[in-house]
Amino acid sequence: MPAPSTTKPARPDFRFSPRVDQVGIEERAKRIQTRSIKNESKAQGLKMVLSMMDLTTLEGQDTPGKVRQLCHKALHVHDELPGLPTVAAVCVYPSMVAVARAALGESEINVASVATAFPSGQSALEIKLADTKMAVDAGADEIDMVISRGKMLSGEYDYVFDEIAAIKEVCGKARLKVILETGELDTYDTVRRASDIAMHAGADFIKTSTGKIQPAATLPVTLVMLQAIRDFHRATGRMVGMKPAGGISTSKLALHYLMLVKETLGEDWLDKHGFRFGASSLANDVLMQLMKQQTGFYQSADYFSIS
Amino acid sequence: MLKTYKLYIGGAFVRTESGRYLKLKNAKGDVIANVCHASRKDLRNAVTAAGKALPGWSGKSAFNRSQILYRMAEMLEQRGPLLVDEMVLMGLTKTAARREVNLCIDRTVYFAGWCDKYSQIFSSVNPVASPHFNFTVPEPMGVIAVVAGKDTPLLGLLSNLLPVLAGGNTAVVLAPEAYPLSSVFLSEIVNDSDVPGGVVNLLTGLHQELLPHLAGHMGIHGLIVDDCSQETAASLREQCAENLKRLFLRDSDWTDPESQHPYLILDTQELKTTWHPIEVISGMGSGY
Amino acid sequence: MAISSKTTWDLAPAPESSDHVDIKKTYGLFINGKFVPSVSGKTFTSINPANEQALSSVAEAGSEDVDKAVKAARNAYNKHWRKMPAAERAKYIFRIARVIQERAREFAVIESMDGGKPIRESRDVDVPLAANHFFYYAGWADKLSYAFPNRNPSPLGVAGQIIPWNFPLLMAAWKIAPALATGNTVVLKPAETTPLTALKLAEVIQEAGLPEGVVNIITGAGATGAALVNHPDINKIAFTGSTDVGKLIQRAVSGSDKKITLELGGKAANIIFEDAAIDQAVEGIINGIYFNQGHVCCAGSRLFVQESVYDEVLEKVKYRIESLIVGDPLDKNTDIGAINSKEQLQRVKHYLELGTKEGALLHQSSCKLPKKGYWCKPSLFENVSPSHAIAREEIFGPVLAVQTFRTVQEVITKANNTPYGLSAGVWTDKGAKIFNLSSRMRAGVVWANTFNQFDPVSPFGGYKESGYGREGGLHGLSSYLNLK
Structure with missing residues (x-):
């Protein structure tokens, strides 16, 4: 373990992060799913979901062509439905940042890049810093880093903290999202602790998953992180955003995520600065639901372009 | 000179605060002893003592309670001949007295053995x-x-008292009117058997006078009355x-x-149900 | 943590349809397998407390009707139920359970209309638990000798049962299921403000083909209940309701051999230690007091918070209160429905005024209440002292009395300082503390790191003035048996 840094501000002792009762948190999350979101609140919610979406492609087979397609989709989510918001960002690998940046032109859509030896994070800090710098230099507005889960699980909280803080410095103006990869953290207690570490180390967003590990985002794990965000805000006054990623493919589930945000953090968090969805197939389901609301007819995927 | 038998309250042998005494006569009509005629204030003191002794006695390990009750049985056996004499003094034949004392010893051993077992019978997951x-x-x-019935000098009293003690309760006992001496004898045995003071409090006196005060006392949680009339029961x-005290x-x-049988112990127990969440990891439920 | 106004996202109404439910304009008494008018012809009206509209006109049973019902039950006991092989008895009870499941939606909607509770609760809690209760006890009918080693359990005879208005169908199930399983026959009286689901249950009982008279359901108010309690041919009275009425019943039957069990009031302590999982504890506090509008005898109405986390807990509770949706019981999003009756609303209001007068600090949700019907905002009092009436008396509404503590011994003493003893809650992450606290709470049900959980296998009932006898589980059987 590295010696405690003397230049950094004093860190809380993360061993004492609040505990989470599994059964209780899951009951609460289940209760959110009994919320029935209909008619105008559904339409409003679905538009919010779109506006908070990070359209994502993170494949080994990604090419500039594929990334350009995705950016086109981001710019024209569904032209048949006028008045839709644009998505929040397009999320790609560092090598594709420049392509995406060019494709999105002057639009308000951000380019987000994963970094830090995504998805496993198993590399040296220097490599991770260079990875991040490369993405930032290529024009990334947002960096989605991964934490060192192995260090986290072996109790090296200071290491995890210092690593995030170092990446944050390299980010410059880019907003930092910290991926906890909750599916590898074993318990809600560890998720809570990792959330606290990430926020204290400077995260602008905390994010559940890479999308490469199952389980990815779930409602209860998101609730644990939202509660951490609320407590952090209560203690410091700083608003940290939340991004569940992976596994959210239906509109109904996405709306329940928003309801969870509303009831846990309040409506202040209900925009793209406070909440994001990391998803690839969710967009079309949202669009189909919106079309159905407008036309009254159930929709078919054949009529919605794939991203 | 006639002996005066005292009350047993809070681990001490005391005279009634009222200064009243009952004269106990034998079959021939001779006065054989003076017995305290307990008042409602004596009763109040006994209930207070029982309340104070409750956390200690109920907090003892079941094994420990079992040991103490077994010690009582040993003392009964050891002092059996003296107890027989007391009973004969009160009018029993020697044979009847011996039989009664033997039954009392056996019953005490029986309930001593239940102390650390009944909760296994009556609990559930x-x-x-x-x-x-x-x-x-x-x-x-x-x-x-515990209000003892009138048929036996000691067996009825013990049969009702022992399940109460085995179950971790403390007791205020009203001795049978006709047989106060053996009851006071019992309190000496209790006192010499490591039963903490206040766990058993023994009063002699008139049942009809004290019963309403027992039934009405807000600090008593349960009332056992052995052998009473329909009107008294009503x-x-x-x-x-x-105070919704439980009546048996x-x-x-x-x-x-x-x-x-152990259901006598169950009468003066309350059943508590406790819930606690169980973590479920990876979809594997618990084994309960 | 203020809610800003930059985005507002409110839920549109999502009412559960009530088209499919069949509420008759009038209901008779269910005696000897048939619906019959009362001898006097008297009726009373059951209204929907959420809009004060009449739902149905229900027969009011007088003493002659009670007598008819008891005779029917006695006859059914002697002729059929006592003689029937236990395994056959079980089949009838299983069938009742199944029919309730099949008609669950209808039961849930009627329960919410008649009593004011949110459809989410009647749908997810009351109705499934009621069906499960019949399932559980059905299976006991032919296994009773295994429940009581070395005893010969035998039924008592005719059971008179009186239930409250807070969980009308569920309480009917709690009463009827074990009584039938143990071989008794039943005369049940539901509460006068919520008779409808019990009468629907009577229809289910007809449908299940139970022999006539095994279950009789008579409707009416206190006088009907008194006639039932005083009927000479009743062997057993089972009552759930207020402690005052419980005491009256015990006095009323004192000259008889009737057995009684009483499930009465409560004033449960809900204790939050500083080492608890605070966010789940907050949820437990909310669920503990605002479930079913606080019309719950085991409600966690006395909150004790360790001083070191008091500010955090209270801030979070107040914030959570804001997210509770109060309104139309039939809306699927409603968290808090209507207060059950005008009378109960007055009682709750009385305590809200009294608490303020006593010097406690009232905090309520900022929600808006509907104009018609009986409503109360979720409320809590701070600066409560143990001697305040709001900390001692059962309010039976959505009103929480908050107190603080510093040490374990202090909170045990404070928690037990009440004539009641129905339930208690303890929140701490430390196992050893849980076992200490749960064993020292003088209460029949202790929820550790959870609250207001119910299950047919779990015995429920109180210490001290919360009554005696248990309902649910193996231990619930003995209330309806002679064990010789």
Whole structure:
């Protein structure tokens, strides 16, 4: 373990992060799913979901062509439905940042890049810093880093903290999202602790998953992180955003995520600065639901372009 | 000179605060002893003492309670001949007295043995449908008043008192009017058997006078009355409604071996059910 | 943590349809397998407390009707139920359970209309638990000898049962299921403000083909209940309701051999230690007091918070209160429905005024209440002292009395300082503390790191003035048996 840094501000002792009762948190999350979101609140919610979406492609087979397609989709989510918001960002690998940046032109859509030896994070800090710098230099507005889960699980909280803080410095103006990869953290207690570490180390967003590990985002794990965000805000006054990623493919589930945000953090968090969805197939389901609301007819995927 | 038999309250032998005494006569009409005629204030003091002794006695390990009750049985056996003499003095034949004392010893051994077993019989782990561990256990009810029946010098009293003690309750006992001496003898045995002061409090006096005060006392949680009339039963039920104290009216033949069973202990227990969540990891439920 | 106004996202109404439910304009008494008018012809009206509209006109049973019902039950006991092989008895009870499941939606909607509770609760809690209760006890009918080693359990005879208005169908199930399983026959009286689901249950009982008279359901108010309690041919009275009425019943039957069990009031302590999982504890506090509008005898109405986390807990509770949706019980999003009756609303209001007068600090949700019907905002009192009436008396509404503590011994003493003893809650992350606290709470049900959980296998009932006898589980059987 590295010696405690003397230049950094004093860190809380993360061993004492609040505990989470599994059964209780899951009951609460289940209760959110009994919320029935209909008619105008559904339409409003679905538009919010779109506006908070990070359209994502993170494949080994990604090419500039594929990334350009995705950016086109981001710019024209569904032209048949006028008045839709644009998505929040397009999320790609560092090598594709420049392509995406060019494709999105002057639009308000951000380019987000994963970094830090995504998805496993198993590399040296220097490599991770260079990875991040490369993405930032290529024009990334947002960096989605991964934490060192192995260090986290072996109790090296200071290491995890210092690593995030170092990446944050390299980010410059880019907003930092910290991926906890909750599916590898074993318990809600560890998720809570990792959330606290990430926020204290400077995260602008905390994010559940890479999308490469199952389980990815779930409602209860998101609730644990939202509660951490609320407590952090209560203690410091700083608003940290939340991004569940992976596994959210239906509109109904996405709306329940928003309801969870509303009831846990309040409506202040209900925009793209406070909440994001990391998803690839969710967009079309949202669009189909919106079309159905407008036309009254159930929709078919054949009529919605794939991203 | 006649002996004066005292009350036993809070681990001390005391005279009645009222200064009243009853003269106990034998079959020939000779006065054989002076017995305290307990007042409602004596009763109040006894209930206070029982309340104070409750946390200690109910908090003792079941094994320890078992040891103490067994010690009582040993003392009964050891002082058996003296007890027989007391009973003969009160009018029993020597044979009847010996038989009674032997039954008393056996009953004490019987309930001593139950102390650390009844909760295993009456507890349950309840398989609820949600992810919770849920179990039900008997707990001592609290301060129990025991009013002994009139048929036996000691056996009835013990048969009603022992389940109360085995279950971790403390007791205020009203001795049979006709047989106060053996009851006071019992309190000496209790006192010499490591039973902490206040766990058993023994009063001699007139039942009809004290019963309403027992039934009405807000600090008594349960009332056992052995062998009482229909009218008394009705008025007791009514009076017990005041604090919803649990009332048990009994009329067993205590010489019958079938009359002893652990359900007598269960009468003065409250059942507590506790819930606690159980973590479920990777979809694997718990084994409960 | 203020809610800003930059985005507002409110839920549109999502009412559960009530088209499919069949509420008759009038209901008779269910005696000897048939619906019959009362001898006097008297009726009373059951209204929907959420809009004060009449739902149905229900027969009011007088003493002659009670007598008819008891005779029917006695006859059914002697002729059929006592003689029937236990395994056959079980089949009838299983069938009742199944029919309730099949008609669950209808039961849930009627329960919410008649009593004011949110459809989410009647749908997810009351109705499934009621069906499960019949399932559980059905299976006991032919296994009773295994429940009581060395005893010969035998039924008592005719059971008179009186139930409250807070969980009308569920309480009917709690009463009827074990009584039938143990071989008794039943005369049940539901509460006068919520008779409808019990009468629907009577229809289910007809449908299940139970022999006539095994279950009789008579409707009416206190006088009907008194006639039932005083009927000479009743062997057992089972009552759930207020402690005052419980005491009256015990006095009323004091001259008889009737057995009684009483499930009465409560004033449960809900204790939050500083080492608890605070966010789940907050949820437990909310669920503990605002479930079913606080019309719950085991409600966690006395909150004790360790001083070191008091500010955090209270801030979070107040915030959570804001997210509770109060309104139309039939809306699927409603968290808090209507207060059950005008009378109960007055009682709750009385305590809200009294608490303020006593010097406690009232905090309520900022929600808006509907104009018609009986409503109360979720409320809590701070600066409560143990001697305040709001900390001692059962309010039976959505009103929480908050107190603080510093040490374990202090909170045990404070928690037990009440004539009641129905339930308690303890929140701490430390196992050893849980076992200490749960064993020292003088209460029949202790929820540790959870609250207001119910299950047919789990015995429920109180210490001290919360009554005696248990309902649910193996231990619930003995209330309806002679054990010789």
